[in-house]
Amino acid sequence: MQDVLEQLKAGIRRFQTEVYPEQAEVYRKAASEPQEPHTLFIACADSRIDPELITQSKPGEIFVLRNIGNLIPAYGEMMGGVSAVVEYAVSLLKVRHIVVCGHADCGAMKGLLAPESVTSLPAVSNWLKNATAARSVAEALGEKHESAAVLMRRVTEQNVLFQIQHLRTHPSVAAAIARGELTISAWVYEIGTGEVRIWEDDEKGFVPVGGTA
Template identity: 85%
Template sequence: MQDVLEQLKAGIRRFQTTVYPEQAEMFRRAVAQPQEPHTLFIACADSRIDPEMITQSTPGEMFVLRNIGNLIPAYGEMMGGVSAVVEYAVSLLKVKHVVVCGHADCGAMKGLLNPDSVTTMPAVENWLKNATAARSIAEALGAKNEEPGILMRRVTEQNVLLQIQHLRTHPSVAAAIARKELTISAWVYEIGTGEVRICEDGIEFVPVV
């Protein structure tokens, strides 16, 4: 385990000697004024997902929330960190857009489709209840004997759309949308190809080209 810490330290040194000097002025500006991110980016905690890299954003542009499965409990259910982040970003930081981003090969979606695989992790099992309806919709829209990969792709998309429904139940979000101060989009990121598909109409995910 010490090797892992040394690897992290080596990364810090590279940042301090190579990355930071080239962008020092940007970092100085970032700390000299209050943050004003334009987007709340809600993504999965999967270690292969890097919201800033995907969007080529710089420090200060996005307020990022990550958790297993990019889930957003409906307001009043499981009140905690997720609700607080949403409220803070919308009410105080005044973000103009919210992205809910799912991704290919998501472990949470695998657990959703195979509940027995998470029975030894009660906290995860309980958390995934926030996505149960996505599985029901994905299975209802499917055909018999279809490829497992197709169902996985569909449940990933339906989960993102479901979480946006949950997001809209949060009072701060509902009010900002009513004032036309906030918009929302659903994304799915394909790790292996770099493709990002965005749904703006609540129905179809269209690749960014």
Template identity: 65%
Template sequence: MDETLEQLKEGVRRFRTQIYPERAEQFAQAGSEPQRPHTLFIACADSRVDPNLITSTTTGEVFVTRNIGNMVPAYGEMLGGVSAVVEFAVTGLKVRHIVICGHSDCGAMKALLAPDNSGKLPAVTNWLTNAHAALTVAETVNERDVAQGSDKPLILELTEQNVLLQMRHLKTHPSVAGAMALGELTVSGWIYNIGTGEVRVAEDGERTFTLIDPAPEDGV
């Protein structure tokens, strides 16, 4: 018996008997109408990052693509899955916002800092070239900040710089550039802390990430 497959099948059973019945009308509507997501969410493939859970969104609201390191190759560099998703989301689905979300304890960022550890993963090593500029910036900024007494970890600096770099890459895509020029699309960069649940956001044009404070109704 394949124990992992059985675990997944049991999850489907719970979905069918517990979750689906409570939202049957919503699923039926989603299955009979074209999707109309308002946001494209570009996240890391890390299994601990759940875009719908983080944003409290449900079926049909968020168009999601995931890859190692939440990266967006500059247009023309690696035309493939990510580029196709961006183009379809912006031109076909007319999303109004794009999020690029990095996160704490990211394996891709660790691999950038210790490249020898991914020597047996040539495809991963090639993919990580999309963040090499972020590594250079992070090391430069971190060296300056440490000299000034900062204790900000290098991996956090790299995680932030990578999100900012991927936002710049995103804007090289013609569909994104055109929609932004018309005022039909905005972008933001996020950092999600897996352990604390905190999310910090850098809106377009900002280089610092600001914590989303809990709403007053949450007891704060």
């Protein structure tokens, strides 16, 4: 266990000696001014996902919310940290955009498709109820003999879209959208290739950034 702590401490030293000096002015500015992020980025807690790296954002530019499966309970259900972060980001920080970002090989989506695999994790099982509709639609749209990978890709996409529907039930979000002050987008990140696909509309579906559907 101690070797993990030492690894983390070594990383801090590299940050202080190699990374921080090159961006010292950026960090000093971030510390001396109130934060004004332009985006709330809702991502999975998966350790392979790095929102700042993916978007090449600087300190203070994106407000990040991470949880298992990048889920957003509908307003009034499971009120807690997620609802508080959304409300804080939209009402106080005045973010202008919200990203809901799913990703390939998501453990939460695997658990959603195979509920028996998470029966020993009651908190996780309960949390995944926020994605039940995504599983139902993904399975309904499936074809006979399709691969598990195809179903996994579809449920990942459907989950992001359904979480955006949940997000719109939050009063702060609904009001900001009505005033024309907030927009929302659905993303899926492919870990192995670095590709990011963003939902365009029902006709185009998820389109790779910089590419075509």
